Amino acid sequence: MLAKWKLKEVVLMALFSVVFGIVYLLFLHVGNIWAGFIGPIAYEWIFGIWFIVSIICMYIIRKPGAAVISETIAAAIEVLLGNAVGPRLILSGLIQGLGAEAAFAATGYKRFTLPVLMLAGVGSSLFSFAYGYLLGGFSVFHPGYVLLMLGIRIASGALIAGVGGKFVVDGLLATGSLRGYPIARAVKGDPRA
Template identity: 35%
Template sequence: MDNTTNSRQWRTIDIVVAAVIAVAFGVIFWAWGLVWKASDPAFAAAPATQAILYGVWLVPAVLGGLIIRKPGAALFCEAVAATVSALLGAEWGGITIVQGLIQGLGAELAFAAFAYRSFRLPTALLAGALTGLSAALFDFFVWNSEYGMGYRLTYGALTVVSAAIVAGLGGWLLTRALANTGVLDRFPAGRERAAV
């Protein structure tokens, strides 16, 4: 485990960077909603498989947790990104905010399971998978309740896989790429780049 953080207290820079991640991804969420809608015809034969695109909506939860490394970072980044998306006019409206809170909790649980001390690839993959699971459960009962069990299980499984790969692995790779530029030097993720 990486014991790289001495304090659980948020610094001003933690808040600013978390907000930047969240707002940037809020805009991406809004745009990704348009991509999702435009891709409907491509998945018409097997609509549940569209869930392979889901992971993009879950990246800030993992990325925020990997960079900030404090309790609440994953939840904050995902919830604020969802709020920005809703304010920009996401087609799913205000329920997007509730959805973002639930999705952020999934990643938060993964980081909490390791007492916010492990930020390696396996932890990132777990955070991605758990945020995908929380997203799938929300959708299972809210958006997909009228569909059959086969559809919902396929959709849920693909959401978890997409989240593990896109949000988990992708968030981890993005953290490393950002660290290599030096922009994260005030964070443990940036100071570790020489050791990775």
């Protein structure tokens, strides 16, 4: 059964997607600079930042689709702002969002604990890595290097996206700015959350 979305949930998701679309583009430049020094593995350390909006939106809104939709919108915003990858990046955002969405779907969209948020970051890592492996030419690297890349991406997804996403949302929740959203109702013990 599909959950009904409220207008304010759609607006909040769109707002976060735009903000993080900008952040994502900025971090691409950070990754490019760092990659100039240590090679393609540089991006793996910061990949979690590119998954964070899906976890933030799902943690707040708690409705099927929040992770995949927000991540896809953020990727589209990044393309509109001039990411050189172009429209293919939107597919990348969709795949990253599906990875996070899979973790929440596995719990029936009922558990939003830190381990589940970290698992969502890992899901984004695995889905995006498989996509990157197919399109990014990772097969030219030594298998040990590829495994190292994967391990770093998984850690980044779990820590930056999972733990970092929880930290951001919990900070917003403490200010009272998320009153009326499912996360606030869950904290109060409301069964509608």
